[in-house]
Amino acid sequence: MAPRVLISDKLSDAAVQIFRDRGVEVDFRPELGKDKDALLAVIGDYDGLAIRSATKVTEKVIAEATNLKVIGRAGIGVDNVDIPAASKKGIIVMNTPFGNSITTAEHAIAMMFAVARQIPEASTSTHAGKWEKSRFMGVELTHKTLGVIGAGNIGSIVIDRALGLRMKVIAYDPFLSEERATEIGVEKVELDDLLKRSDFITLHVPLTDQTRNILSAENIAKLKPGVRIVNCARGGLVDEAALADALKDGRVAGAAFDVFAEEPATASPLFNLPNVVVTPHLGAATTEAQENVALQVAEQMSDYLLTGAVQNALNMPSVTAEEAKVMGPWVKLAGHLGNFIGQMTDEPIKAINVLYDGEVATMNLGALNCAVIAGIMRRRNPDVNMVSAPVIARDQGIQISTTRQEQSGAFEAYIKVTVKTEKRERSIAGTVFSDGKPRFIQIKGINIDAEIGQHMLYTTNEDVPGIIGTLGVTMGENGINIANFTLGRNARNGEAIALLYIDDPVPAPVIDKLKATGMFGQVKTLSFDMV
Missing domain, CATH: 3.40.50.720 (NAD(P)-binding Rossmann-like Domain)
Structure with a gap:
């Protein structure tokens, strides 16, 4: 049938x-x-x-x-x-x-031209029978500095088009490597530098906790006078009220927005301001x-x-139906390992190596690799999936390698993920127990046995007395229940870690309280998709 x-x-x-x-x-x-x-x-x-x-x-x-x-x-x-x-x-x-990438990038370029030359206002004026040639004095794009916030798939296309227009392009993207920046012809800068130098700014990042209001009132105050801002990415990246104030007092010369904090946008602080171009989310x-x-x-x-072939799936890897039955728990583990690394790594990743030991080394490693990479990339791009993740990683110049080996330890099989950045190398390993549940078995070379939960707390410290008590008392005083508590160390009085599986996320004030004790080198909340 x-x-x-x-x-x-x-x-x-x-x-x-x-x-x-x-x-x-x-x-x-x-x-x-x-x-x-x-x-x-x-x-x-x-x-x-x-x-x-x-x-x-x-x-x-x-x-x-x-x-x-x-x-x-x-x-x-x-x-x-x-x-x-x-x-x-x-x-x-x-x-x-990837079907909308070029179209969205082209819309950003079109909006940049529109605000540079005040085309919508000039068109309205001319339609009204006026001939206000001196009123609409524009600026050229050639030799202007374009600041691109987000140099991923769409951002890199905008960069390519802007270079063709003979613009000087700088980019802020915490996950952009120097090698990738050189490859696409852009100067990598910090956000403050971009704000101070850019004649035009265009945003091409997803809306996450890290990017929400990336152009806040504070950052808008740092902008180069006369800058023009384009947002064809996501509403909520810019404080619209603060930008409206900057437009009114002349610090910002113009803006072009295709997306808004509230959509459909029937009202916005940006509406009806001179030299503000707005469109109803037409990027695609x-x-x-x-x-x-x-x-x-x-x-x-x-x-x-x-x-049964699977492409561009957001909730399962590209595997056959037969493989999925065997690989399901390992796919979940691979995603958790990548997600851990992604949440722990703030600087650009240069290389990812995935080691498969024992029976897992005989499985569909392509799909498992996709799950690992998607887990790593998901922190910076919530829209990533197991098919698009390797493409995005490759576009960012990340080297991906795989190692297979026969059973070499106490476990019949395990996966170890290692990432390299300019500053450090970080690794985590895990396995799947006979009950089908994934476990973390090693972090930073320190052996552990940790159940994985939706909400977790990770700490590093010197191996000294009082760590368990401090963590337990602090959680208890703040009504946070600990479901599982795992400790590990590399040697007596050496480096130690703790991984707590907790029932609810740890609020920021509690994290601050733990840091204030001076007992911990690192305190980090983690979250995992347990579906």
């Missing part, structure tokens, strides 16, 4: 035809994307659901999707899909992470981009439904 796919958003006729040509039954009903009740009534009849952004795939929808095997999002953003709920039900969620809105992602998601979903 042929698999059935429902398309509940607007996809091109060519995408619909791909399903049919591949032998997949398809119902094209874009009206269902905005009718939750109607979607709930029919979703149980389908093996696949193809969507854009209008359809909200909630936990309630997933509960009714009794036959659903795959959700395909034509585009990169999947905030309209409850991925944890889908994962628990065994539903694969796919996206198309070109015929080519919409066609590319539609065709790509149709091909990916067809491949999975007909052959």
